[in-house]
Amino acid sequence: xxxxxxxxxxxxxxxxxxxxxxxxxxxxxxxxxxxxxxxxxxxxxxxxxxxxxxxxxxxxxxxxxxxxxxxxxxxxxxxxxxxxxxxxxxxxxxxxxxxxxxxxxxxxxxxxxxxxxxxxxxxxxxxxxxxxxxxxxxxxxxxxxxxxxxxxxxxxxxxxxxxxxxxxxxxxxxxxxxxxxxxxxxxxxxxxxxxxxxxxxxxxxxxxxxxxxxxxxxxxxxxxxxxxxxxxxxxxxxxxxxxxxxxxxxxxxxxxxxxxxxxxxxxxxxxxxxxxxxxxxxxxxxxxxxxxxxxxxxxxxxxxxxxxxxxxxxxxxxxxxxxxxxxxxxxxxxxxxxxxxxxxxxxxxxxxxxxxxxxxxxxxxxxxxxxxxxxxxxxxxxxxxxxxxxxxxxxxxxxxxxxxxxxxxxxxxxxxxxxxxxxxxxxxxxxxxxxxxxxxxxxxxxxxxxxxxxx
Amino acid sequence: xxxxxxxxxxxxxxxxxxxxxxxxxxxxxxxxxxxxxxxxxxxxxxxxxxxxxxxxxxxxxxxxxxxxxxxxxxxxxxxxxxxxxxxxxxxxxxxxxxxxxxxxxxxxxxxxxxxxxxxxxxxxxxxxxxxxxxxxxxxxxxxxxxxxxxxxxxxxxxxxxxxxxxxxxxxxxxxxxxxxxxxxxxxxxxxxxxxxxxxxxxxxxxxxxxxxxxxxxxxxxxxxxxxxxxxxxxxxxxxxxxxxxxxxxxxxxxxxxxxxxxxxxxxxxxxxxxxxxxxxxxxxxxxxxxxxxxxxxxxxxxxxxxxxxxxxxxxxxxxxxxxxxxxxxxxxxxxxxx
Numbered sequence: 107x108x109x110x111x112x113x114x115x116x117x118x119x120x121x122x123x124x125x126x127x128x129x130x131x132x133x134x135x136x137x138x139x140x141x142x143x144x145x146x147x148x149x150x151x152x153x154x155x156x157x158x159x160x161x162x163x164x165x166x167x168x169x170x171x172x173x174x175x176x177x178x179x180x181x182x183x184x185x186x187x188x189x190x191x192x193x194x195x196x197x198x199x200x201x202x203x204x205x206x207x208x209x210x211x212x213x214x215x216x217x218x219x220x221x222x223x224x225x226x227x228x229x230x231x232x233x234x235x236x237x238x239x240x241x242x243x244x245x246x247x248x249x250x251x252x253x254x255x256x257x258x259x260x261x262x263x264x265x266x267x268x269x270x271x272x273x274x275x276x277x278x279x280x281x282x283x284x285x286x287x288x289x290x291x292x293x294x295x296x297x298x299x300x301x302x303x304x305x306x307x308x309x310x311x312x313x314x315x316x317x318x319x320x321x322x323x324x325x326x327x328x329x330x331x332x333x334x335x336x337x338x339x340x341x342x343x344x345x346x347x348x349x350x351x352x353x354x355x356x357x358x359x360x361x362x363x364x365x366x367x368x369x370x371x372x373x374x375x376x377x378x379x380x381x382x383x384x385x386x387x388x389x390x391x392x393x394x395x396x397x398x399x400x401x402x403x404x405x406x407x408x409x410x411x412x413x414x415x416x417x418x419x420x421x422x423x424x425x426x427x428x429x430x431x432x433x434x435x436x437x438x439x440x441x442x443x444x445x446x447x448x449x450x451x452x453x454x455x456x457x458x459x460x461x462x463x464x465x466x467x468x469x470x471x472x473x474x475x476x477x478x479x480x481x482x483x484x485x486x487x488x489x490x491x492x493x494x495x496x497x498x499x500x501x502x503x504x505x506x507x508x509x510x511x512x513x514x515x516x517x518x519x520x521x522x523x524x525x526x527x528x529x530x531x532x533x534x535x536x537x538x539x540x541x542x543x544x545x546x547x548x549x550x551x552x553x554x555x556x557x558x559x560x561x
Numbered sequence: 562x563x564x565x566x567x568x569x570x571x572x573x574x575x576x577x578x579x580x581x582x583x584x585x586x587x588x589x590x591x592x593x594x595x596x597x598x599x600x601x602x603x604x605x606x607x608x609x610x611x612x613x614x615x616x617x618x619x620x621x622x623x624x625x626x627x628x629x630x631x632x633x634x635x636x637x638x639x640x641x642x643x644x645x646x647x648x649x650x651x652x653x654x655x656x657x658x659x660x661x662x663x664x665x666x667x668x669x670x671x672x673x674x675x676x677x678x679x680x681x682x683x684x685x686x687x688x689x690x691x692x693x694x695x696x697x698x699x700x701x702x703x704x705x706x707x708x709x710x711x712x713x714x715x716x717x718x719x720x721x722x723x724x725x726x727x728x729x730x731x732x733x734x735x736x737x738x739x740x741x742x743x744x745x746x747x748x749x750x751x752x753x754x755x756x757x758x759x760x761x762x763x764x765x766x767x768x769x770x771x772x773x774x775x776x777x778x779x780x781x782x783x784x785x786x787x788x789x790x791x792x793x794x795x796x797x798x799x800x801x802x803x804x805x806x807x808x809x810x811x812x813x814x815x816x817x818x819x820x821x822x823x824x825x826x827x828x829x830x831x832x833x834x835x836x837x838x839x840x841x842x843x844x845x846x847x848x849x850x851x852x853x854x855x856x857x858x859x860x861x862x863x864x865x866x867x868x869x870x871x872x873x874x875x876x877x878x879x880x881x882x883x884x885x886x887x888x889x890x891x892x893x894x895x896x897x898x899x
Contacts, residue, residue, distance in 0.1 A: 260702065286702070292732070297691050297725025304695020307680050308630070310702055331685050332692060337894070340673035341664035342887035344680065345894045376888050400890040 108188060109158050110179040113167075116145060116152045118358045119409055123147045124172045125180060134162045136183070143169075143180070148242070148413040149274045160185055229391075229426065236417035244386035244418055245275050245351075245407065248393035249313060251423070253283055256311060259397055260287040262302055263315030263352075272317045273353060273412055299325030299350070303332045306348040306402075313397060316352035319368050319406060333402040334377030349396045351405035354382070355447060355497050356545060358410065362533035367498035369446070372404040373474045373507070379428055380474040382406040384449035386416035388472055391426030399428070408447045429476035433485070437467035440555050441485040443508055444495035445471040448546065451527070452495045455551035464559055474504060479511045486512055490521040491558040495551050500528040522558035527551050573781060575849040581623070581780045582840045583858055585615035588639045589837060590866045591648055592811075595638065595655055598870060599815045604655045608669050611639035613810035616836035617742050618643035620783025621710055621803075624791050628705070632680040632693045633712035635670035636742075636809075640712065644677045648865055652873035660876030664883060675894070687713060687720030690739070694730045694800075697737035708794045712740045716747025718761045727768040727800070734799035738790045739765070741802065742777070744809040749821040762804035772802025778834040808834065 113123065124146040130136055136156040143154045163184035167174055174180065239247075253259045260283075265272045267280040267290040280288040291298040295316065302312040316322040322329065333346045356365035372380045379401055383389040389407070396403040418424075434449070435456050444452040449470050456466040467485050471477060486492055492512055494505030505526030512524055530544045592610045599608045611618075614636075622643040625631075633640045641651050646662065654661025655669050662672045672682040680696060683689040693711025700707040717723060718741050730737055741761050745752055758764065762772035771793070775786040783805060790801040808830045812819040819827075844850040 292725070292728055294725035294728065296722045297729055300688060300691025300722060301695035301698055301726065301729060304632070304680070304692035304697075305699040305702065306695070307692065308696040308699025308703075310699045327685055327688060328691065332683070332688055336671075336673070336681070337890055338887045339663055339667040339671035340681070340887075341662065341666055342890070343663070343675045343894055344673045345890040347893055379889075400893040 107185065108163060109160060109183040111142070111156075111181040111183060113174045113176050113178045113180050114145065114154060115176045116147045116154075117149055118360050119413070120147045120149075120176060122173050122175045125167050125169055125174050126151055128165060128169045130162050132162050132165055136160065136162060149272070150270070156183075158183055161188075163188065230419045230421070230424075235420040237420050238415045239386045239390075239418040240413055240415050241383075241386045241389045241407070242273070242275055242412040244390035244416075245393055245412075246277055246279070248390045249276070249397070250279060250282065252394055252397040253279070253287060256397075258309070258311045259313065260289065260310065261313045261315060262289040262291055262298060264291055264293055264317050266290060266315050271315070273409060275407075275412070276315065295321050295324035296328065299328040300332065302348060303328050303346060306333070306346045307336070307344055311347045311397065313349045313351060316350060318357075318364060318409075319352050319354040320364050320366055322350065322352070322368070329372075329378075329402070329404070330375055334375050337401070338377060345400050346402050347400045349393070349399075349403045349405055351393070351396075352407060353409040353412070354406035355408050356410075356529075356534060356541075359536060359538065359541060360534075361536040365534035367406075367446075367496065367529065368404075369406055369474050369496065370498050370502055370504050370507075372406075373477075373504060375475075377402065378475060379403045380406070381428065381472070382446040382474055383472060384411065384444075384446055384470050386414070387418040387424070388426055388432070388470070390418055391424050392428070392472060394423075394425045395428055398425075406446060411447055411450075426472065428473045429478050430472065431478035431481040432470045432472055433467065433481065434470055435466065435468040437465035437489065439465045439489055439559055440491040440493060441467045441469060441482065441489045442493050442495060442551065442555065443469045443471060443482055443505075445474060445504070446497070448495040448497060451546055451548045451551050454548040455495075455555065458548065458552055459555055462561070464555060464561065466555060471504075477508075479508070479515075482508060483512065483516050486516045487519050490519055491555075492520075492524045493527060493551060493554040493558060494524065495527045495546060497529045497546055500526065500531050503528050522560070525554040525558055527554050573843075575844075575847075577623075578840055578844050578847070578849055579858070581616075581619055582837065582844060582855070583862065584619040584622075584643060585780065585837045585840065586859065586862045587648070587865065588612075588615045588619070588642050590862050591642060591652070591869065592638060594866045594870050595652065596811070596815065598652075598656065598873070603874065604669070605657065606668055607635065608655065608815045609636040609813065610811045610815070611636055611809070613830070613835075614742060614744055614777065614807045615639060616780040616783055616839075617740070617777045617805045617807050618712075620780040621738075621740065621787040623780075623784045624787030625708070625710065626791075628678065628707045629791075630678040630680060630693075630696045630700070630707060630709040631712065632689045632696060632709065633682065634686065634689055634714060634717065635682070635684050636714070637670065637672060637682045641672060641674070641677075641679055641682075644674075644679050646674050646677050646679060648869035649872040652869040653876045656873040656876070657878065658873060658876035659879045659883075660872060664887075665879040666883065666887065687717040687722050689713060690717065690720070690723045691726045693739075694726045694735050694737045697730070697735040697794075697800075698733065701733070701735060706795050707736065708791050709737045710740055711737055712742055714747060715741060715743040715745065715752050715761060716750070716755070718743075718764075719747075719755060724764070724768070727765060727770055730800040731768045731770050734797060736794035736797070737800045738787070738794060739770075739772075739800060739802045741804040742807055743804055744807045746809065746813070746821065748813040748817070749819075751821065760804065762802045765800075765802040770800050770802055772804065775803050775805045777805035777807030778836045778839065780836055780840060
């Protein structure tokens, strides 16, 4: 009985990969555990082992093929005496029986590069060449450029050096900057966060990568009590120039302890700056600003966005200032305010709403603290309606804060109550259907807009 | 703690002994005054006095060189005075006044001096330990030969981040001296009631860090151990642990009735092991000073302390607009790396 070998999902967010190399050829006998191929995901190159015994009857996907979707048959394993060619060509078959791939999950994202098609980025000179870049590459480029610029900048974290980054953000940095400046730590977030804070007091400029912000909970005392408060407690003598960065929020199917959005937590703390980019150009420009900032900066990334491509301006030194929101799309009927991956839902909703004749203005806050509430208020004065979108929990959300600012400063302009679209008030469940339900959705944003526009 | 061994004729100069005497006495008189001001309501909140432990910081500061760094917990007044910070600025911070080191915004537990390389004053038990290692990390990164003293108590010695830090400090050969000021009580819990292992410094062995126990009531012993530790760190051999056995005469804080130990225990320590009396004895028996000489020093110290108290009372409260300053820096206060 012939067995199809399918393109494996090798990470929670993997949707496709490159079949980098076959290590077996047709006619080879393999047994369970033999390495059959090398597969490159967005994070790493992985070896792929045989699960069953048999003879490699046919290789369906040639090595070097990029963009092979998860669950696509890549080879056929036959038994002794079986003829691979006699088997109906499975490669042509769609993934009918395949289990629901992450396309169902929130990980699904428009494959195309997202360009700022509606409103041009104001800080970019006209005629600048734009290069399609992933958020992952943009973050790496930002760190590399700042490390070239300033010898005091170094990167510290779990697996940042030899492993090239758990999410491949620091790929190549060890080679360029060496082990003195790209430093692997033991798995001790509390300890190395404290060491980095001390190093910042001592005159260096550390970038601390948390493998995810969930693990930064171990270090939160050092972030808040030591990094954020010392300038004040020292009467302005002792600054802490440090960046704490890493993926934040839900990835896909990693459940409650690995899926939480901390934007609202850190937003509360005077002394911290909190950044949460959506696009690759903002990821790059804001991270460069964060590294240069003389204050502690919480830089919240998103694993699902890492692989997304956006246009990034080809400039020698592209920075994005803090405290300046970006209007992605101008509109007149409603203001949708979001940040980070929430922008995905906001923009998708705006596209859908346009079909119904509702014109939505979409604002990306980009930095949560300082927050550009002026841009939001100005927009509300035009649209008289507001919906906020974020993945975090509802109680004490970023949207709650924005609502209160709008209520106090633009109450007379409101024609409807502000609606906060958020994640649900539950720990993140593991089951695919429940996870989908727990996250904020584009449909919820559309419904909220229809509600505030009384449609 | 064993009774003091019969004093061998120590190989120490008159000037050095007088320096130790003066420095320790300054801390004691300062702390007595702080206690008094607390009682008068001029100092608020928590106030943790260092009385009894003076030999620890004075001995270690004598082993430090210009540019070396120090960081400690909330029981920090002694460390600040010993590293040369101005008693006026320290006392005015205790009273929450504009003339304080943190302009009145930090208080007793949170004070800093960039100039004297004093990095706080930290209110969270144990948090200063990785910070101290981080200061050492910065020095190593910058390629200088400075050493950091990271002070913490026997209570903090049970915090997990201490051991995370030991591991990384030894892994990366950081020039940091972990100074465990074992005053035998973590607030009201004696070491025996919190810790099964008899010695705290020996825990460093699990991480490959050498160390030793030091008689913290003998300033010369502390200094000698400090010199050894400094030499180890400066030679690039990584961290070193000093467990300095000491004793706090006063309560954990001003509001501590200290019911967890007997009055006799405290009295015995003061009578038999007091670090200042020890140096005083050496000065007198070694004929380095007369009673009158020492009285003159006492008077001088008292004046310094009184002046600091006067300053702390007269310095105005911070201006109201200080509420909103120093939350964010526009430029780095420390400028480029030191």
